[in-house]
Amino acid sequence: MARKTALRDQLLTRRGRIGLPELGSLARSLAQVVTEVPEVRSAATVALYVSIGTEPGTGPLIDELDAAGKRILLPCLLPDNDLDWAAYDGDLVRAPRGLLEPSGERLGVSAVAGADVVLVPGLAVDDHGHRMGRGGGSYDRILARVPAGTLTCALLYPWEIGVPVPVEAHDRAVSAAASAEGMQRFS
Template sequence: MGRKTALRDQLLTTRGRIGLPGLGSLARSLAQVVIEIPEVRRAASVALYVSIGTEPGTGPLLDELDAAGKRVLLPCLLPDNDLDWAAYDGELVRAPRGLLEPGGERLGVSAIAGADVVLVPGLAVDLQGHRMGRGGGSYDRILARVPAGTLTCVLLYPWEIGVSVPVEPHDQAVGAAASAEGMQRFS
């Protein structure tokens, strides 16, 4: 078993021990942290994702962004694991692999370049912003399309920030990480 696989298994096991009350509380705290990030406050458009399982919950954050009048772009998984985007209109539909997606008009894979802030999932991030995901490569692809100067931020649990993660040539770094305890920027 490779180092990345072993680390993924360890992180997912830890997430599995949180429990539903803890997940809800952490999701609400995460939403409060993210909504106060200056770039998010100024943003007209924010790219987010709909969390599943034991991922840091994005439901409260989606509600906060929507209530603040932000245009929220949500991903739609394509058969090749790339991500198309659609604007959130208050409704989500069931999609393959247990995902929820917006049911509206697809905007294309390049729509991510128009977001003012890009919030992505992950399992861990090191102190240089090297993010480790689940291994499908979807978010490395979209991060490569984000214009320089756009805030890219991975949403994690506090103990997943500052973890030594294996880095491969295709891995795309993020500019920041946010958790229920706050935000950390990387240079």
């Protein structure tokens, strides 16, 4: 869809303009926002991802969740773009496409269904929770496996929340979006 491609290009260009000091500051603020969410505080298991490049940084968040004793599930990309999961044990290894993945035992694609909170990447979310990612479909697949009632939250920059995004039949909405400035829930 041409509209999605143009919007992706626009959002990625804006992300590319963020300087390293600001990336670090935004990542620390995002971690503070997310760790204060009641569902995250009470969660035993949190599924999220290791950010790369100019994605909203998850390093400080992973460190804080680990320090709080949470079980952290991180994705492992499969050849068909689906996501397997492994528990984070403090060790990450290089993976294809410049990704970092946990080195532990693979738990299967359905392991995400056991998480109390699922935090996903994206490029934008509209006012109804419709999320736009990079176009591979990996996170739409995992969101389809998450039980109803589980907090699903896209981690974004403040200017990426409330953006009108084109929606296709396979797109899965999230129940919230978080940025360095706070969290917005969708009904």
